[in-house]
Amino acid sequence: MTDQALQQHLSTRRSPPIASLGGEVPDGDIRSMLELASRVPDHGMLVPFRFILYRGDSRTVVGQRLADRLQERDGPLSDAARQKEEERFSRAPLVVGVVFVPKDNGPKPIPEWEQFLCSGAVAMNLLHAASALGYRANWITNWYSDDAEARTLLGLKPEERVAGFVHIGRTDINLPDRERPRVEDLMTDYSPDGKG
Numbered sequence: 682m683t684d685q686a687l688q689q690h691l692s693t694r695r696s697p698p699i700a701s702l703g704g705e706v707p708d709g710d711i712r713s714m715l716e717l718a719s720r721v722p723d724h725g726m727l728v729p730f731r732f733i734l735y736r737g738d739s740r741t742v743v744g745q746r747l748a749d750r751l752q753e754r755d756g757p758l759s760d761a762a763r764q765k766e767e768e769r770f771s772r773a774p775l776v777v778g779v780v781f782v783p784k785d786n787g788p789k790p791i792p793e794w795e796q797f798l799c800s801g802a803v804a805m806n807l808l809h810a811a812s813a814l815g816y817r818a819n820w821i822t823n824w825y826s827d828d829a830e831a832r833t834l835l836g837l838k839p840e841e842r843v844a845g846f847v848h849i850g851r852t853d854i855n856l857p858d859r860e861r862p863r864v865e866d867l868m869t870d871y872s873p874d875g876k877g
């Protein structure tokens with residue numbers, strides 16, 4: 682990718698609707714995407730992340746378990762609400778769970794928040810890696826990332842957290858850009874008198 686192509690990609694990237702993602706994602710492409718996604722800055726080289734793949738039939742199994750969990754937690758679901766939960770992971774051909782794995786390290790440990798940011802960088806890198814291989818991707822978290830029981834049924838260990846569920850597939854959809862923040866509104870020069 683030339684710098685110009687990279688700039689073009691960064692300035693036009695959008696997250697397509699998950700339901701628009703189709704096709705198949707062969708093993709070789711999955712491996713390439715995860716290799717690219719893993720190339721993140723990583724203080725202490727702790728590798729505080731791992732991937733869980735949801736593909737094939739496991740996507741519907743996990744959806745049914747999520748529906749059961751939500752019903753257990755919040756009470757009976759309408760048919761439509763149950764169907765929505767059941768289809769959560771089967772709308773795209775591949776969902777990659779980017780999992781934050783906190784690592785204990787040394788007498789002067791790398792703080793956990795730095796490690797969490799590192800796992801978030803992996804999720805962002807995965808969006809770009811998917812595009813580089815001709816796919817599109819959408820990064821979500823949703824209610825099940827914040828529910829300990831749901832995290833367990835999704836395959837996470839108690840100490841792990843979700844950085845994101847990145848839905849990947851092919852689509853021709855071209856979304857117009859959404860409103861973006863004006864950098865001028867976000868930017869200040871540091872003020873040595875403490876007002877910056």
Ligand SMILES: Cc1cc2nc3c(=O)[nH]c(=O)nc-3n(C[C@H](O)[C@H](O)[C@H](O)COP(=O)(O)O)c2cc1C
Pocket residue numbers: 694695696697819820821822823824844845859
């Ligand atoms: C950590 C994180 C979690 C997100 N979770 C959700 C989510 O649960 N549901 C959702 O609709 N969008 C979620 N989003 C937002 C989408 O990924 C996407 O950024 C948004 O739709 C804006 O689109 P854009 O990427 O085209 O700018 C999340 C984004 C981040 C960074």
